[in-house]
Amino acid sequence: MTVAATFLVAIIFGACSDAPCYRIEGKTAVDDVGQMMYLKVYKSDKILDSAVVENHHFLFEGSVETPVMVTVSSDVSHGGWLFVLEGGEMLLSDTVDYAVGGGLNAELKSLFEALDSLDENKNKDEIKQLTIDCWNKHNDDALGAYVTSVAIYSLGAQFVDSLYQTAGEDIKDDVLFKMVKKNIEREKQTDVGQMFSDVTLLTVDGKEVELSNYVGKGKYVIMDCWASWCPPCRALISKLKDIYLSQQQKTFDIIGVATRDKLKNTRDAINELQIPWTVLSDDGMPTSIRDVYGFEGIPFVILFAPDGTILGRNIDETQIKQMIGM
Numbered sequence: 001m002t003v004a005a006t007f008l009v010a011i012i013f014g015a016c017s018d019a020p021c022y023r024i025e026g027k028t029a030v031d032d033v034g035q036m037m038y039l040k041v042y043k044s045d046k047i048l049d050s051a052v053v054e055n056h057h058f059l060f061e062g063s064v065e066t067p068v069m070v071t072v073s074s075d076v077s078h079g080g081w082l083f084v085l086e087g088g089e090m091l092l093s094d095t096v097d098y099a100v101g102g103g104l105n106a107e108l109k110s111l112f113e114a115l116d117s118l119d120e121n122k123n124k125d126e127i128k129q130l131t132i133d134c135w136n137k138h139n140d141d142a143l144g145a146y147v148t149s150v151a152i153y154s155l156g157a158q159f160v161d162s163l164y165q166t167a168g169e170d171i172k173d174d175v176l177f178k179m180v181k182k183n184i185e186r187e188k189q190t191d192v193g194q195m196f197s198d199v200t201l202l203t204v205d206g207k208e209v210e211l212s213n214y215v216g217k218g219k220y221v222i223m224d225c226w227a228s229w230c231p232p233c234r235a236l237i238s239k240l241k242d243i244y245l246s247q248q249q250k251t252f253d254i255i256g257v258a259t260r261d262k263l264k265n266t267r268d269a270i271n272e273l274q275i276p277w278t279v280l281s282d283d284g285m286p287t288s289i290r291d292v293y294g295f296e297g298i299p300f301v302i303l304f305a306p307d308g309t310i311l312g313r314n315i316d317e318t319q320i321k322q323m324i325g326m
Contacts (some may be wrong), residue, residue, distance in 0.1 A: 019063040020087025026051075026058045029094045030074050044083060044175050055071055056094075063087075067104055069176060083164040084108060084142050102141050102157070107134075107176045111147065115294070120154055128155060132163070140168025145176035150178055153297040153314065157187035179296070186294030187313075199292045201280040203259060204267050208282065210220040216308030218250035220324050225300040227261040228269035232297040236274055239317040244276060252324050255280060257289045259298065 026037065035053040039060050040046065042236035048070065051058040060072075063228050064085050072092060073080025081092050083099035090101035096107045111134055118126050129152045144167075152160045160185050171177050198212045217219050224240060227232035237256075244254050256279035258266040263283045270279050282288040290296060295314070303312040305320055311323055 006078075019065045021063050022061070022085060022087055022090065024060040024072070024085075024092060024099075026072060026081075026253050027094055028053060028056055028058065028074070028092075028093075030056075030140060035074060037072055037074055038073050039085075040073070041175055042071050042146075044177055048085075066170065067148045069142050069173070074258075084146075101160050104138075104141070107138075108146070117325070124155070128159065128249035131155065131159075135166075139163070139166055140171045142174060142176070144172075145171055145174040149176045149180050150294065152183055152187070153295065153300075157184040157191075157294065160184060173250060183294040183296065186292065188291045188294075190302075190310060190313075192313060194305055194310050196310060197292050199282075199287055199289060200285060201282055201289070202263065202285065204261065204263070204270065204281070205278055211280075212308075214253065214255050214278065215304045216306075219250075220306060220307045220311075221304040222252060222254045222320060222324075223257060223302045223304065224254060225257045225259055225295070225298055227258055227292075227298055228265040229261065230298055234269075234273065235287045236299045236317070237275060237300070240320075241274075241276065243320065253277065257282065259289050 005047065006178070011290060013151070024039070028037065028312075030053060037051050037058045038047050039049040039051075040234075042046065044057075049060050049062060051060055067084050067086040069082065070081040071082050071087040081097065081099060081200065083090070084102060084104040086102045086104055088185055089103050090099045090105065092099055098112070099105045111130065114130055115127060120127065122253055131147055134147045135144050148160050148163060151163075151171055158227040160287060164181070164184075167177070191273075197214050198210055203209050215223075222240065224233075225237065226237065240254060254277040256277060258269075258279060261283060263281050266279065266281050266283070269275075282290075293300075293302065293313075301312075301315050301320065302310060302319060303315060305311050312319060315323070
């Protein structure tokens with residue numbers, strides 16, 4: 001860095017007296033013409049800043065009182081880079097998924113890499129220990145809140161609830177912490193062995209319909225919660241089609257519930273993927289399927305017994321076959 005550049009950075013960071021300053025430089029492959037990038041609080045509607053893309057580069061500058069998980073994306077609804085917004089300089093590149101810069105981001109990258117090396121089904125104990133170790137170090141900051149938001153999906157509400165007994169005071173204001181606390185309670189209410197909870201959804205024609213129209217009617221029901229923009233969801237739909245079309249007698253039904261997706265995009269995906277079962281949507285509804293059943297990550301599959309009792313949560317195609325006797 002030149003003397004002039006160093007002096008300029010010193011001026012920028014010196015201007016932030018009340019809270020730590022950040023400077024985020026990014027490189028993106030998106031088109032430049034009128035393109036905007038958005039800095040958004042993760043799992044929130046709150047947009048912190050926007051920047052125009054020029055020559056495939058963009059820049060955010062500001063201050064942050066407390067580190068928080070954020071995304072940077074050209075789409076304000078989902079996707080993009082995921083990292084901890086903290087004081088200092090950070091770099092985003094279209095060739096890597098991680099932000100470079102900041103102590104918490106370095107730990108987040110290391111954690112991602114460690115978790116990616118493990119099989120979710122075969123290495124539960126190792127995943128639990130990594131989560132516990134991170135929580136013990138970050139039980140009062142944004143990184144701890146994020147780690148538990150991931151853990152509730154893979155390790156369950158009871159495990160995360162046990163961690164939260166040692167939560168610090170500052171973390172309790174974190175968006176992710178509050179979200180997970182709500183999901184813990186909702187998962188307890190819709191855990192295996194509980195009767196299904198009803199919710200009003202939309203048909204692909206935009207008409208309101210109750211989940212109870214499909215569940216508790218004398219057949220097993222596989223509820224696949226998905227979105228058109230989610231590659232793992234599309235992959236699972238292909239596997240579910242094989243299960244659905246292979247049944248000798250119609251002893252079970254599948255219903256899809258699109259979440260975090262526009263109804264038009266859901267309709268387009270149904271045609272593209274040739275989905276043979278009923279698909280519903282929570283687009284624009286006051287209560288989402290995630291609100292009722294206490295989950296965030298998708299795909300998310302729930303199996304209901306013929307009487308509507310919940311038999312399985314967050315299960316894969318192998319578990320589905322075993323549970324319905326295939």
